[in-house]
Amino acid sequence: MIFLAEWWDVRDLGNAVGELLEWLGDHGPDWLPYTASALVGAITIVVFLLVSLLVFAWLERRLIGRIQARRGPNRVGPWGAFQSIADAIKFVTKEAITSANADRWVFWLAPILVVVPALVVFAVMPFNEGMILADLNVGVLFLVAVGSVTAIPIFMAGWSSNNKFSLMGAMREVAMLISYEIPLVLALLGVVIFTNTMRMNGIVGWQDEHNTWLIFLQPLAVLIYFIAGAVEINRTPTDIAEAESEIVAGYHTEYSGVKFGMFWLAEYFAGFAIAAIIATLYLGGWTLWGLEEWVPGWMIFLVKLYGLFWFFIWMRGTLPRLRIDQLMGFAWKALLPLALINIFFAGLEVLLWQENDLAAEAVLPGFAIANLVLAVVLIVAWAQLLGRGRPQYRPTRARLVKELGAVVYGEEA
Amino acid sequence: MEDVGSIVAFWVLSVVTVGAALMVVAVRNLIHAVLFLILSFIGVAGLYITLSADFVAITQILIYAGAISVLILFAVMLTPRAARDNAETFLQLPGLVLAALVGVTVGAIALVTDWNEATRGPFSETAAAIGEALLDKYVLPFEIASVILLAAMVGAIVLVRED
Numbered sequence A: 001m002i003f004l005a006e007w008w009d010v011r012d013l014g015n016a017v018g019e020l021l022e023w024l025g026d027h028g029p030d031w032l033p034y035t036a037s038a039l040v041g042a043i044t045i046v047v048f049l050l051v052s053l054l055v056f057a058w059l060e061r062r063l064i065g066r067i068q069a070r071r072g073p074n075r076v077g078p079w080g081a082f083q084s085i086a087d088a089i090k091f092v093t094k095e096a097i098t099s100a101n102a103d104r105w106v107f108w109l110a111p112i113l114v115v116v117p118a119l120v121v122f123a124v125m126p127f128n129e130g131m132i133l134a135d136l137n138v139g140v141l142f143l144v145a146v147g148s149v150t151a152i153p154i155f156m157a158g159w160s161s162n163n164k165f166s167l168m169g170a171m172r173e174v175a176m177l178i179s180y181e182i183p184l185v186l187a188l189l190g191v192v193i194f195t196n197t198m199r200m201n202g203i204v205g206w207q208d209e210h211n212t213w214l215i216f217l218q219p220l221a222v223l224i225y226f227i228a229g230a231v232e233i234n235r236t237p238t239d240i241a242e243a244e245s246e247i248v249a250g251y252h253t254e255y256s257g258v259k260f261g262m263f264w265l266a267e268y269f270a271g272f273a274i275a276a277i278i279a280t281l282y283l284g285g286w287t288l289w290g291l292e293e294w295v296p297g298w299m300i301f302l303v304k305l306y307g308l309f310w311f312f313i314w315m316r317g318t319l320p321r322l323r324i325d326q327l328m329g330f331a332w333k334a335l336l337p338l339a340l341i342n343i344f345f346a347g348l349e350v351l352l353w354q355e356n357d358l359a360a361e362a363v364l365p366g367f368a369i370a371n372l373v374l375a376v377v378l379i380v381a382w383a384q385l386l387g388r389g390r391p392q393y394r395p396t397r398a399r400l401v402k403e404l405g406a407v408v409y410g411e412e413a
Numbered sequence B: 001m002e003d004v005g006s007i008v009a010f011w012v013l014s015v016v017t018v019g020a021a022l023m024v025v026a027v028r029n030l031i032h033a034v035l036f037l038i039l040s041f042i043g044v045a046g047l048y049i050t051l052s053a054d055f056v057a058i059t060q061i062l063i064y065a066g067a068i069s070v071l072i073l074f075a076v077m078l079t080p081r082a083a084r085d086n087a088e089t090f091l092q093l094p095g096l097v098l099a100a101l102v103g104v105t106v107g108a109i110a111l112v113t114d115w116n117e118a119t120r121g122p123f124s125e126t127a128a129a130i131g132e133a134l135l136d137k138y139v140l141p142f143e144i145a146s147v148i149l150l151a152a153m154v155g156a157i158v159l160v161r162e163d
Helices: A014-029 A031-067 A084-093 A105-114 A116-124 A138-147 A149-160 A166-195 A200-211 A219-232 A258-283 A297-318 A324-355 A358-390 A399-409 B004-026 B030-050 B053-079 B092-112 B127-135 B139-159
Strands: none
Touching: A014 A031, A014 A258, A014 B127, A031 A084, A031 A116, A031 A258, A031 A297, A084 A258, A105 A149, A105 A258, A105 B030, A116 A138, A116 A258, A138 A166, A138 A200, A138 B053, A149 A166, A149 B030, A149 B053, A166 A200, A166 A219, A166 A324, A166 B053, A200 A258, A219 A258, A219 A297, A219 A324, A258 A297, A258 B004, A324 A358, B030 B053, B053 B127, B127 B139
């Protein structure tokens, strides 16, 4: 890259921050650069997310309006563009009610904690080569770990509300997260097998070096990750945790005002996080086959991120909500075996490649075609297989309940 | 432990971990106890980070804060009348004795051990080393653990199978 590492190079704002930190290190105490980098990174991430939120909260409603042949918000400002600001003012000024029998501390803590995982994910997201808050060498594992704790604040919210609908929503969310965690992790594992690193910048660098995107090498994994990610962020086709036609509003039934606003915010942040993960791991992050020499890498990254988020909006506008048993069955019966088979073939291919010292240019296109064929064959086969299973109309009791029913529930078995 | 940052981090994390662990036994509400347990797990993960054990720290969060705690929450939710009160129990005395024994053992070992204070070398990646150790030197325990887990999973499926 020409002009690399000059502080005024807008293609990588990390250079300017790096210069600033170096200057602070020379002219201040030891701890100052660390504190400053943490502050700069955190503030940048929060501002970026809030601005994206302001735009997309309005854009999503306009787009869904268009998909559903209606107008959407069009009264506040030109084309209704200030609708999000009006909504924000409404959230802040409304009374945040705490119901009388709620568990006050947990009820108060849950909406704050629920935002944390989605924010923390962006700490390891490379916006450009230097624009990354913490380039952990266990970056992918960090994403998985952070994703696994998202269930806890939601469970806290549902339980502390002391409302049966809230509790049902929370239990659904936790059950769903446990089920979809596994295909999600297995889909990410394919990336690590190919790139041989868990560092986020390393994965982007691998895709840049081989002039390919992992979406071509792992088409099935991308599909699995996209579905599982859509479930994790709890948006409409899969939002059984807050299905308003079944359980009022799920885990945030009792929340109002700014506390509800936090849940709404966290949902968007998590959506951006999933889109950012897919963009980085599977779509080459801030690289675009040499275009990053001319266009700032963070712009390429943002275009990919917003494009993927647009897919989530599209899904929300067109697909009906799934039933809870369909959603759980899909995770265990379809996504999990497909992800396992995908991992097996990914491992086999990399073994073949490394053991025989083959040239990357020679084998990668072959792997891409093989994996695409594999994905199509597996999806068709599984659709056939599961399509043959008859839906069960006479649910019977599990054997454990039959044997132990009298012991546990104090009734005749 | 030469720089101020890691000393401050160590003490803050220790206070959080031990304080949360104390609250687990002190609070009456079982769900609160589980939430404090999660805080304690996260504190331990922080301590691992101060020891440069990045992989273990992240795994601690993934397994303990993410999976084990959810398992405990499920267990609490599925047990009738368990969620509301952490009542008196006849196991109080045996529990205290056991806790005292464990405490004495750990304390004795800490006092007896000849501690070698290692200076912190350059930070090295641990994930690859752990992976190689698991599939090379310790492959037998690793495989045994996976077979046991598989057996447990099959057992669970057999128990809840509809027939």
